[in-house]
Amino acid sequence: MSTPAIPTASEKTPDRKAERRQAIVTTAARLFAVKGYANCEMESVAAEHGVAKGTLYLYFKSKQELFCACVDQGMRELQETVQAAAEGEAAPFDRISAAIRAYLLFFERHPEQVELLIQERAFFHDRQAPTYFTYREQSRERWRAVWTGLVEDGSIRPDLNVDQILDFIGNLVYGTMFTNHFLGRSAEEQYEGIMDIFYRGIRNSQT
């Protein structure tokens, strides 16, 4: 993992290339989100990034590949952010809460990623599965263990199964994320209320 103090020629080049790619992706993601995939010309990405159009093709085979790199990078960052937040907590419920909070905050801070998810589906639904759901699937497996533990130690209603819970919370945060984006709602404000209902339901159990 550690970079040699004096990078050899063979290493330096790919590093540079990766950095350049990275930088282009950041520029492109913003532009794709703002203008939409169709209205965002390679020309404008190049101009915004301060390079020539042809240069983009040195780093990405096509417009679609550039776009996919944007979505991919976004999902990778989402995952890292959520993961990091969860790792800051020890207790299972706290990890879960932290993860959900981080998820909602991530999209609030990166609204372009919400748009990118929509654009991806709109333009490439006949060609590929939504990247989001690929990541969601991976994530699901990691969290399954946590929930299984909570079920086993009796923290969760015994009549619920883990898949049901994973689906529920997955759909809930997914829908909340979109709504927050479209309606300009703040994640921080909603977060507590959401978790409260998720944990305890809406019904008055006293009755």
Added chain:
Amino acid sequence: MSTPAIPTASEKTPDRKAERRQAIVTTAARLFAVKGYANCEMESVAAEHGVAKGTLYLYFKSKQELFCACVDQGMRELQETVQAAAEGEAAPFDRISAAIRAYLLFFERHPEQVELLIQERAFFHDRQAPTYFTYREQSRERWRAVWTGLVEDGSIRPDLNVDQILDFIGNLVYGTMFTNHFLGRSAEEQYEGIMDIFYRGIRNSQT
């Protein structure tokens, strides 16, 4: 409401026109959903409908207008479907459950409408508010009364407020609808589990 046996010229024409429009919208909605707005040429809509390209322009000023008519019709049908389902029940909780079930089933039976919502956002986000949220807002107001009743009669946890609940359930079904669509999940199967957690939460209250 009854049509005269011999319709006058002034009535017959608009009727025909409206029917034709309607029929074109149905064809177009399916094609827009399958091919995506960008890849769905007016030519192909016309061909699919068995008319000439120019004919479409007798009924819709532009491709965008045709598309918007598709989204609008879908949202109108959604609303009617959900409304009808709710009206079949008397008890508040039953009305709510029926509405949610009808909502999820509607999109399962009309997967093209899910795609249309995505396409609309992807292509026209700088030009208009998502039609879905316009309808959601209207719907929200109708349901507020129901929930307020439930809060007042003590059926709902007294520490929850109606807006919080409306947001929660709105986001939940929105997210569930998309997930079902993308992952091919069946609404009927999920529905019970979702309502259960929504009403009672996930935590074991025995503890």
Added chain:
Amino acid sequence: MSTPAIPTASEKTPDRKAERRQAIVTTAARLFAVKGYANCEMESVAAEHGVAKGTLYLYFKSKQELFCACVDQGMRELQETVQAAAEGEAAPFDRISAAIRAYLLFFERHPEQVELLIQERAFFHDRQAPTYFTYREQSRERWRAVWTGLVEDGSIRPDLNVDQILDFIGNLVYGTMFTNHFLGRSAEEQYEGIMDIFYRGIRNSQT
């Protein structure tokens, strides 16, 4: 030439038809002039005239034929107007002056005819000779006799020939007519000055 008091069926119809044609031409001429041939749709002519699009095709085989009828009618009216003015005068020079004045005034009162001449050339120059020049040629022959008389009676410089004069005056009024139209000049004001130079030249013969 006289119309029977009770027109027979065979005569009435063509008359009506001719009247209708006439009326359509008047409407069309104005619209062609204002919007230009290309931007003036048959639809708009029909609407402006208060008939259906298809009706126009009962009177004119095509858009081009309708247009040509407009130009033709205009040129015919020009000729009649000029002729009538000339016939009101007895002396040759007076006839000439009156004709020229009538010509310039005709186009001032019928600016649409100026536009029509331009449109005709612009759209149909590869298909036909300008109608204006057809009429000009006819007219030329009629006026040749007048000028020949003036040459023979010594009213005209003996070193000039009739063709030279006919060309000169023809070009002069043609150019003046266009300029008046484009620059909004009034024919009445210019007329005297033009004739003066035409008759006497610009040079000071005293010197």
Added chain:
Amino acid sequence: MSTPAIPTASEKTPDRKAERRQAIVTTAARLFAVKGYANCEMESVAAEHGVAKGTLYLYFKSKQELFCACVDQGMRELQETVQAAAEGEAAPFDRISAAIRAYLLFFERHPEQVELLIQERAFFHDRQAPTYFTYREQSRERWRAVWTGLVEDGSIRPDLNVDQILDFIGNLVYGTMFTNHFLGRSAEEQYEGIMDIFYRGIRNSQT
């Protein structure tokens, strides 16, 4: 005026671009004149010039802009040609005669420019003033001084004013130019006769 042996990058590019534009304009002017603006597709201009359609749009924003460039270039060349001819003469009357001759010869050698003037008016009369009259106005001011001199030194009939003369000659050459073009008349042949009548009138002053 001399080009550096080794042109710098900053100079070379705009030069090339200007040259290319120039060349395209020449090709386009001819085609617009022959086929007419409406019937002259960008495709055919490109083909005729040996480039692809898209290339034209690198140099001109639209078909209209290309067309206007053609008219503009023509009028600029006309002005230069006439100016140059006038500058070759010293005496005022000779300058005037030379200018008029050059004007008529220019359009005889560039018949496409006559067509372009017509096309411009036919297609863009609601959008812009005819370019010809813009140039005519400029020219008029330059010639006013010459005519004023002639009036003051008594070469011109004292009862004429300069504007009247400028209008007359302007209209005369304008009309003559069109007639020559439409009827295939030769400028060289007509020129002497025109000037003769312009200077001395048609009437026999002996009488």
Added chain:
DNA sequence: CATGAATGAGTTTTCATTCAT
């Protein structure tokens, strides 16, 4: 590596004309 001029396939929209009623 970087550039940016050149390419040309592809799509929306218009509108003259037809023809069944």
Added chain:
DNA sequence: TATGAATGAAAACTCATTCAT
């Protein structure tokens, strides 16, 4: 005769991609 719904050819313009420099 009159209508106006239907047709489909035609053309401007865009922009992803290539490649010579």
